[in-house]
Amino acid sequence: MNLPSSGSVARALVALYSALLLACTPLPRINPDLVHSPDARVQLDGAQGPLSEARSQAILDRLKASGLRTDIFDLHLAIEEALVGSPLTAGNKxxxxxxxxxxxxxxxxxxxxxxxxxxxxxxxxxxxxxxxxxxxxxxxxxxxxxxxxxxxxxxxxxxxxxxxxxxxxxxxxxxxxxxxxxxxxxxxxxxxxxxxxxxxxxxxxxxxxxxxxxxxxxxxxxxxxxxxxxxxxxxxxxxxxxxxxxxxxxxxxxxxxxxxxxxQKGGELVARHYFPPLEHEGNAVVRAIGSAPEEPYSQIYATLISALHSAQSEIWLTSAYFVPDPQLLDALKAAAARGVDVRLVVPGSTDSWLVFHAGRASYSELLKAGVRLYQRRDALLHVKAGVIDGVWSTVGSTNLDWRSFLHNQEVNVVVLGVDFGERMRQAFLADVAGSEELTLKAWQRRPIRARISEGIGRVWAYWL
Structure with missing residues (x-):
């Protein structure tokens, strides 16, 4: 009996995957050139309300004068604010x-x-x-x-x-x-x-x-x-x-x-002090981002894509369930192509067979593009976090997969600042130390059974 080659099996599965996606709700296309308008105003809120507008205007003026060649923190501050328009908050611990x-x-x-x-x-x-x-x-x-x-x-x-x-x-x-x-x-x-x-x-x-x-x-x-x-x-x-x-x-x-x-029609909440006066507790600039499937698009997804496009030196992501859509995949590859150090810590073991193999279907493409992949050893990875350029960090419930971006209610926060960014970098490096790096040469030697599993997982990626 003649068995089909791994290439023909993979091509057939990809064709089926593409046909199924025609009936699916797409993710939004994020144009990095349109993320912020010339009239945008970066606004920081503090314990007593908005902070100085002069500081906000100064950041925008520097961006306008020097384009992307400006202070990295100011760049991410302006991009983060302008994407959605709600104020960032200062004074957090x-x-x-x-x-x-x-x-x-x-x-x-x-x-x-x-x-x-x-x-x-x-x-x-x-x-x-x-x-x-x-x-x-x-x-x-x-x-x-x-x-x-x-x-x-x-x-x-x-x-x-x-x-x-x-x-x-x-x-x-x-x-x-x-x-x-x-x-x-x-x-x-x-x-x-x-x-x-x-x-x-x-x-x-x-x-x-x-x-x-x-x-x-x-x-x-x-x-x-x-x-x-x-x-x-x-x-x-x-x-x-x-x-x-x-x-x-x-x-x-x-x-x-x-x-x-x-x-969810939970009824009127019992009267309590749900919004007490809040004091200045620290120096972190933070933004809370929620997403829900009934919204036009995931603000968490849009924020992430924007940050990836804005990255200048490092993109370090840790993702428990990594099933990238085409735009996310393109953003990671484009960053690597322009010299950004792109690294991902991904699971070595999982509690979800389909998600695990659906994500691995993208590894060849990423490795060929220069993205470095690390499989976490001796632990079941459940982290959803990232740090970009050492100043833009995010932690939350959102996986880098279709389900989180399209079907789930999620909540993340973005923390802007070098101090917290360094803590995130050290946590990432600790995970790298507990991981095995995948190389393109070794990955290309994986058995046909693994390739077929990846194709099956990819077909179901949208619904996982």
Whole structure:
């Protein structure tokens, strides 16, 4: 029996993939030359409102006079502001949290200190030991007079017992099930493919914690390992990144939570001080970015593409689920072609076979373009983060895949500044140290079975 060549199999799968995409909603085309207009005004907000417009105008004047050959921080500041138009906020304190233990410790401390309200939004909330610990703390706070409001995704909690949520409800905690799997229980319309992938905790309107960590026992261990006796895939520690934020930007994250609550018909929130006066807490310039599938396009996607086009020295991205669309792929290759150091840390193991292989279908193209790829060893990568030019950083719930950009509710923050950028660079380099670099020569020797798996994954990339 004559088997088809790997090339013919791949071509047939790509043809099917292209035909299927004709019926799909496209991602927006971001033109970097039209990102900001000559009349744009960069505006920074602080604890007491807008800061000096003179500083904003000075940045734009320098950009106009010298084009892209200007201070890198000012370039990204102007691009970031002009893309969407909502003000950046100054005066924030941002702490980098790595892995579940650090993130859970920060969340528990914030919950324990709550005095007025707790707003929590998550994709996965399991009824295991970790989930029960969160439930116990939230119920205790509710009984003490702190109002707890919880949004959880219906698909993300399919394996969680209804009794778990009933216990929360009976304590007085207000619950919203996002886009219920059962359309008969949906209050705000029903969309099969739309999910709430955000992970966000806001306490007293003053502290926010967000990133990639769900509420599950798989995050109980850290990703630092001696390297001896590699564990089985199912026993791998999960590697993730979150942020703890204090300062004026917390109000913008609060608005995102309340917006979701309202759109899902959660009912009137119990009166609390959801927007207290916020003080200057640090020096970080931060912007909160939310995206939802009902919007014309993902602002997170548009912001990322713009930042990639603006990159001048480095693009370092860490992506747990990397399935790039054509525009994202082109932006990465174009950056490498103009001499930017483009590196990606990608999974070496995964909890999603289709996503894993769909992403690997783009590796040959990236490696040929000069992009450096590193596969994380001895940990299950779940990070969604990046740092560009050492001054533009992002952390959040958004994967670099079609689902995050088109079908999910997501939340990220962009942090502008050298100090935080250096922390992100060091975290990235630590992941690189725990990874194996892929070379084009070695990748081209992968077996036909792997190539077929990539083709299958690519066909389903849009829906994964």
């Amino acid at each position: 941002v702490d980098l949290l790595q892995d579940g233990p650090a993130t859970y410790a920060a969340m528990f401390a914030a919950i324990d200190a709550a005095r007025d309200h707790i707003n929590m939004e998550t994709y996965i909330l399991e009824g295991d030991e970790v989930g029960q610990r969160f439930a116990d703390k939230l119920i205790a706070k509710q009984r003490s007079g702190v109002q707890v409001n919880l949004i959880y995704d219906s698909v993300g909690t399919l394996g969680t017992s209804p009794a778990f949520f009933e216990r929360l409800r009976q304590s007085g905690i207000r619950l919203v099930e996002f886009n219920p799997v059962n359309p008969m229980t949906a209050k705000a319309g029903w969309q099969l493919n739309q999910r709430d992938h955000r992970k966000l905790l806001i306490v007293d309107g003053r502290i926010a914690i967000l990133g990639g960590v769900n509420i599950s026992g798989v995050y109980s261990g850290g990703s630092v390992d001696s390297g001896r006796h590699p564990p089985r895939r199912e026993d791998l520690p999960w590697r993730d990144t979150d942020l703890r934020i204090e300062g004026p930007v917390v109000a913008d994250l609060q608005k995102l939570f309340i917006g979701t609550w309202d759109r």
